[in-house]
Amino acid sequence: MELVMSAFPVVIIGAGPVGLAAAAHLLNRGLEPLVLEASDDVAAHIRDWGHVRVFSPWQYNIDKAARALLEPSGWIAPAPEGLPTGAELVELYLRPLSRLPSIAARLRLSHRVTAISRVGFDKVKSADRASAPFVLRVSTPTGEADILASAVLDASGTWSQPNPAGADGLPAIGEVAAADRIAYRIPDLLGRDRMRYAGQHVLVIGAGHSAANALLDLAQLAEQSPGTRISWAVRSTDLRRTFGGGDADALAARGALGSALRRLADSGHMELYAGFKTVAFQQATDSLTVTARDGRVITDVEQVIVATGQRPDLTMLRELRLGLDPWLESTAALGPLIDPNLHSCGTVRPHGAKELSHPEPGFFTVGIKSYGRAPTFLMATGYEQVRSVVAFLAGDLAAAAEVQLELPETGVCSVSLAGSPVNADCCGGLAPAGADACCEQDATAKAAGEAGCGCPPPTGTKTGCAA
Numbered sequence: 001m002e003l004v005m006s007a008f009p010v011v012i013i014g015a016g017p018v019g020l021a022a023a024a025h026l027l028n029r030g031l032e033p034l035v036l037e038a039s040d041d042v043a044a045h046i047r048d049w050g051h052v053r054v055f056s057p058w059q060y061n062i063d064k065a066a067r068a069l070l071e072p073s074g075w076i077a078p079a080p081e082g083l084p085t086g087a088e089l090v091e092l093y094l095r096p097l098s099r100l101p102s103i104a105a106r107l108r109l110s111h112r113v114t115a116i117s118r119v120g121f122d123k124v125k126s127a128d129r130a131s132a133p134f135v136l137r138v139s140t141p142t143g144e145a146d147i148l149a150s151a152v153l154d155a156s157g158t159w160s161q162p163n164p165a166g167a168d169g170l171p172a173i174g175e176v177a178a179a180d181r182i183a184y185r186i187p188d189l190l191g192r193d194r195m196r197y198a199g200q201h202v203l204v205i206g207a208g209h210s211a212a213n214a215l216l217d218l219a220q221l222a223e224q225s226p227g228t229r230i231s232w233a234v235r236s237t238d239l240r241r242t243f244g245g246g247d248a249d250a251l252a253a254r255g256a257l258g259s260a261l262r263r264l265a266d267s268g269h270m271e272l273y274a275g276f277k278t279v280a281f282q283q284a285t286d287s288l289t290v291t292a293r294d295g296r297v298i299t300d301v302e303q304v305i306v307a308t309g310q311r312p313d314l315t316m317l318r319e320l321r322l323g324l325d326p327w328l329e330s331t332a333a334l335g336p337l338i339d340p341n342l343h344s345c346g347t348v349r350p351h352g353a354k355e356l357s358h359p360e361p362g363f364f365t366v367g368i369k370s371y372g373r374a375p376t377f378l379m380a381t382g383y384e385q386v387r388s389v390v391a392f393l394a395g396d397l398a399a400a401a402e403v404q405l406e407l408p409e410t411g412v413c414s415v416s417l418a419g420s421p422v423n424a425d426c427c428g429g430l431a432p433a434g435a436d437a438c439c440e441q442d443a444t445a446k447a448a449g450e451a452g453c454g455c456p457p458p459t460g461t462k463t464g465c466a467a
């Protein structure tokens with residue numbers, strides 16, 4: 001019997017903010033979504049960092065199609081300028097959305113996708129491939145099952161795949177053996193996990209927003225719990241990106257986070273190890289010794305927090321034909337737009353179905369997973385992604401191509417640290433005063449009505465600027 005594609009739903013993997021938004025857009029277009037969520041509740045990853053306050057206000061965090069479903073139910077939108085914690089994002093927006101009858105009926109909790117292929121096709125077979133439905137192998141409370149789909153949107157995020165502490169991208173020597181003293185991501189230092197860290201010598205490894213959040217919470221913990229000692233190890237010697245755009249950041253809370261970290265670094269209340277490339281953890285009596293490639297050591301470390309970012313889990317996609325950026329593991333077309341080697345300001349051209357597709361027709365990576373290892377993803381980006389992908393699936397190619405996104409920027413390149421010269425190569429130098437851009441070349445491109453760009457690429461690498 002021949003399988004008719006339209007008989008199957010569009011399966012969305014993951015009920016995070018982008019997966020749920022995708023479901024809302026599909027319903028809005030009269031298409032049938034089915035959301036498969038590994039956890040027993042929605043937004044499992046955000047709930048894990050529920051104690052962290054986000055830096056984008058509510059106005060950027062609510063998807064338009066989701067809002068259109070929620071409002072008739074009597075839901076009251078939070079004040080647009082408020083900054084929710086992760087827990088509030090779930091309580092005040094994502095859980096109410098997931099409980100709307102139209103979504104709840106199409107949401108399967110405790111359904112973990114473990115593999116995807118196409119019915120009757122392995123990865124090699126080509127003829128008529130696009131007309132075969134997808135088959136998703138799913139681990140459910142009642143055992144393994146296969147679910148068929150007309151198209152698949154992978155919105156499964158990256159939070160469950162933390163990068164190791166090792167500076168080479170591999171676990172450092174002894175990292176696995178030291179697991180009982182190492183936590184990955186952002187522990188709840190002032191709440192649930194307080195007792196583990198109070199009065200301890202804590203080393204934070206990493207330079208992103210997660211590390212910043214952990215360090216600032218540790219500083220508070222140290223004020224309340226004497227004996228708490230903070231060390232911070234960063235692979236780079238240039239902390240401008242970590243300290244961020246300050247007042248120049250269009251997201252005030254993101255700028256403030258970097259500025260607060262900078263004040264903490266200057267305060268002398270923590271020991272900063274810049275250019276520290278972690279290579280080994282060695283067990284000592286009741287502590288660890290952490291060694292860098294250059295031979296420096298940090299001794300008497302009792303707890304380590306590794307906040308070195310995440311990477312996408314590609315194992316369940318093994319049987320699909322993927323087009324990935326070689327180093328970011330983002331979708332191939334997105335790589336040059338978001339490469340953190342080039343895009344110091346996090347400015348990203350609007351993008352949609354075209355950039356999120358793969359050589360496997362009908363399969364799209366959306367949400368933070370579409371960025372692979374790049375750290376600059378915003379929910380607002382994901383909402384525009386799924387609007388475009390769903391328009392494409394509905395056959396509205398004009399709407400799919402018309403990607404529009406006004407993203408809040410950061411003026412990272414305009415920041416000069418004391419004793420750290422401004423990078424003269426940064427797109428020709430600093431942006432002119434008052435320009436909403438990270439550097440001069442970016443400002444010039446935007447003034448000419450173009451999308452702007454990051455810093456110019458080193459010779460032989462990808463282009464950094466919008467054509």
Ligand SMILES: Cc1cc2nc3c(=O)[nH]c(=O)nc-3n(C[C@H](O)[C@H](O)[C@H](O)COP(=O)(O)OP(=O)(O)OC[C@H]3O[C@@H](n4cnc5c(N)ncnc54)[C@H](O)[C@@H]3O)c2cc1C
Nearest residue numbers: 014016017018038044054055056113156157367368378379
């Ligand atoms: C600490 C922190 C702060 C952030 N702050 C902001 C901010 O201020 N503003 C902003 O715009 N963005 C912010 N982000 C970035 C980003 O918007 C969030 O990470 C957001 O949660 C990404 O949404 P998502 O839907 O793509 O994926 P996720 O939220 O990661 O959701 C993925 C879902 O997929 C499920 N899943 C995973 N694997 C499977 C599987 N195999 N089968 C079925 N289900 C699966 C997970 O359980 C999870 O529920 C922040 C990120 C972090 C980590």
